[in-house]
Amino acid sequence: KNEVEQSPQNLTAQEGEFITINCSYSVGISALHWLQQHPGGGIVSLFMLSSGKKKHGRLIATINIQEKHSSLHITASHPRDSAVYICAATDQGAQKLVFGQGTRLTINP
Amino acid sequence: SAVISQKPSRDICQRGTSLTIQCQVDSQVTMMFWYRQQPGQSLTLIATANQGSEATYESGFVIDKFPISRPNLTFSTLTVSNMSPEDSSIYLCSVPPAASTDTQYFGPGTRLTVL
Numbered sequence: 001k002n003e004v005e006q007s008p009q010n011l012t013a014q015e016g017e018f019i020t021i022n023c024s025y026s027v028g029i030s031a032l033h034w035l036q037q038h039p040g041g042g043i044v045s046l047f048m049l050s051s052g053k054k055k056h057g058r059l060i061a062t063i064n065i066q067e068k069h070s071s072l073h074i075t076a077s078h079p080r081d082s083a084v085y086i087c088a089a090t091d092q093g094a095q096k097l098v099f100g101q102g103t104r105l106t107i108n109p
Numbered sequence: 110s111a112v113i114s115q116k117p118s119r120d121i122c123q124r125g126t127s128l129t130i131q132c133q134v135d136s137q138v139t140m141m142f143w144y145r146q147q148p149g150q151s152l153t154l155i156a157t158a159n160q161g162s163e164a165t166y167e168s169g170f171v172i173d174k175f176p177i178s179r180p181n182l183t184f185s186t187l188t189v190s191n192m193s194p195e196d197s198s199i200y201l202c203s204v205p206p207a208a209s210t211d212t213q214y215f216g217p218g219t220r221l222t223v224l
Contacts, residue, residue: 031206033213041146041199041220045212086151088213090205096142097203097213099151 003027006087006100014108019074021103023087026068033097034061034072035086043086046072077107111136111204113216121222122192129188130219132202137182143175146199146218155200158185192223 004025013019023032034046047054047061049070054061058077063070074081087100112135122128132141140159144152155175156164164177178186189196202216 035213035215041201041218043201043215043218045214048206048212088152096154096157097152099153101151 003098004087004089004100006085006103008103009101010104010106012106012108013077015078017077017107019077019081019105019107021072021085021087021105023070023072023100024068025070025087025089025098027089027091027098029089029091031090032063032070033088033090034070035088037084037086037102039083046085048090074105079107079109082106110211111138111207111214113202113204113214115200115202115216115219117219118217119220119222121224123224124193126192127188127190128192128221129186130200130202130221132185132187132216134183134204134214136207138204138207139182140205141179141185142203142205143177143185143187144201144203146201148197152201155187189221192221194223197221197223 007022031048031050033048036044036046049063058075060073084102084104086102088097114133116131143155145155146152154167155170156166158164158177158179160179160182174190176188199218199220201218204214
């Protein structure tokens with residue numbers, strides 16, 4: 001069993017839909033990251049959070065430390081949101097990341 | 110914030126040869142990470158490169174195959190030695206957040222294809 005699990009693995013939606021990607025982890029963490037990877041391979045860090053909720057534009061990330069669960073939400077989704085979204089946990093006591101397997105999101109116009 | 114550049118951005122190499130990937134950061138950082146992403150897979154940590162000491166390798170990765178240099182606080186190289194088609198991957202360098210409110214930073218990646 002992976003230490004960081006994401007669901008779903010693939011998600012296809014229509015433009016404008018509300019998107020939720022889930023992440024569960026079994027390790028002790030100091031922070032939880034949401035990353036975005038476009039087809040070219042480059043990775044952009046969207047959020048790093050250790051508690052509560054963060055919002056940036058149409059993106060919202062939440063974390064529940066007790067339940068070891070985080071969600072990434074996209075409101076009013078757009079085709080340019082199409083990418084692979086990766087959840088990663090910073091190992092408690094270290095600074096290296098443990099990655100989920102990624103969620104491939106496709107938003108159709 | 111940190112801006113990371115990598116060279117080359119992509120390469121196609123022959124089996125048995127070696128390729129050195131460069132990673133440059135626009136600020137001084139203590140730790141740099143090298144990751145591999147095999148086709149269709151998520152990222153796997155190869156090693157942690159600290160300036161002034163030998164790199165720390167993760168299980169399944171060895172120095173003879175992936176030698177790393179870290180000559181200063183802004184630069185590192187990863188060499189993929191004696192390549193085989195199984196080494197075809199995206200290789201990324203990364204630096205950790207500078208503060209608790211900061212984020213992880215990634216280079217643009219090097220897409221390697223081994224024939």
